[in-house]
Amino acid sequence: MLATRNISRLSNLVKFSRRNYGLPASAIGVGSDPRKDKTVQLTPLRGVNIIHDPLLSKGTAFSIAERERLSIRGLVPPRCQEMDKQLLRIKRNLDALETPLAKFVFLSALQDRNEILFYKLLINYLDELSGIIYTPTVGEACLMSHSIYRRSRGMYFSSQDRGAMSAMVHNWPHDEVDVIVVTDGSRVLGLGDLGANGMQIPIGKLSLYVAAGGIRPRSVLPVVLDVGTNNESLLNDPLYLGMGHPRLDGEDYYTFVDEWVTAVHSRWPNALIQFEDFKYPHAYNLLNKYREKITCFNDDIQSTSAITLAGILASLKARNLSPTDLNQERIICVGAGSAGVGVCEGIVDAMVAQGKVKSREEAYSRIWMLDQDGLLGNPALSTVDSTAAFDERHQNFDERQRCYIKSDLSDRLSLEDLIEKVKPTVLLGLTGVPGVFSEKAIRTMAKYQEKPIVFPLSNPDTRAECTAEQAFKWTEGRAIFASGSPFADVTLPNGKVCKTNQCNNSYSFPGLGLGITVSRARTVTPNMFLETANTIADLASPAQLKEGVLFPGVSHLREVALAVGTRVCEVAYEENVATAVLQPGEILSDVVQNSMFVPEYIPLVHSPNAH
């Protein structure tokens, strides 16, 4: 597991935000949220209905007085146990399990019984457990989801629900929903089309929204849009739980998604919608359709872009270069799907914002993009036979991909040949194809760079473009390495310890969601992502950067989310998209911090009229 890392600079960072925006008082001031200083929780439920409600249950921790008030006397073992004893039991049971998937199933069951305890455990052991509830194990859980299914969580909207969605949203029991993560399961991590099995991804993302971003467990909603699947093995599996037909596409698909967006937006107009793991080009088309109209973003396009940019900016510092010299980099991106194009667009935005390129075109010229066939280059220079398939390849590029086509280089040039020609400083992998960063590619890069930046970003770890061990071995330990899923630090035969980084959007989306929720931002703006990147790029200390550590470790995700959330909130006010009104004298960083959910038991009181 990754070592705990010093984050002393975080507190400095948050201080910058101790700024009073001096906005007029209002009844809906974010700091005056009555939920925050609640000392008791009212519930209309009693008896077994409390014990079986994961948002209310305390397992064995109900006090004697509570047991009396709530009519659960005798329904739980007699000894009233504090949370620390519960944690001890849970952790022992968890440690006794042998496989990551067994741990995943165990943790899901805990989440389904007692959410406070689940989040307490998760926060206490974030470094260890994020790899179970999130990547890489969540990938395995998606592959196996139909076999390990126990209990439903979240909502499914399927092709048979067309025409019924505006009624269905009222089946969800909670009026307050702050964050919705939605997938159509069409490109689950780097694992491809997993249909309704993709539900584990929104669930895992929202668990991090709560644990790291401090969003309340009651106000998150995981959603699958089940428009069918083209995955033959799932279609033929009698245990599969999704719709048994090929995916809707074209007009049918967009009409379906539109019905869903309209339904959720009308019930929860303030909720942030995070689009997750949608295939290219649907991912972009949906983002472009809704980004101005509702509060939404695409995680794979925009928050992956923010954390990757943060990694590159921090790596500039690690190489004793200025982070404002991004335009000096030569970047090769292998992968032209939603994440690849999204990451590159974020880099271009940042180069333009830094003001050192004359045009967007100049920024594009610093990035070389490859898809599964090789470089997006000039067909006229290609030495490969021109075939119908070849022509189709170019016709299929859209305007976003075309920006990266290089007219001076042969189309479909291989990664190895391109590296020899371009001598890149940064190599990004967003392909979902393991082994794409070959030994020759990395060794060639290392011939020209003292500290090659190697980021195999595909998830889970089985889809990474190379392993940490390979990257360090092939560069004699000189690489600065960051991967989407965690890899342990590597010790070379000469004893040198090479540090790995996890460059995953789990560093960016919880803070983005926190800032957007607290400010009640109407829309999610490009600057929010740019500032997320700048904020995270500043978190590592000079000593950490020197040893190739770019970010605080995963155990600090909560502090990272606070720093990002505060900055995103500021941007929302600066850009006039915030709709929550601050009370006079309120300090933004305090407001954000105080709004963060902390898992602790609150005394429950029965009240027939509460909801």
Ligand SMILES: O=C([O-])CC(=O)C(=O)O
């Ligand atoms: O879920 C993750 O680990 C990162 C991500 O969004 C993806 O790979 O699609």
Ligand SMILES: [Mg+2]
């Ligand atoms: Mg994703």
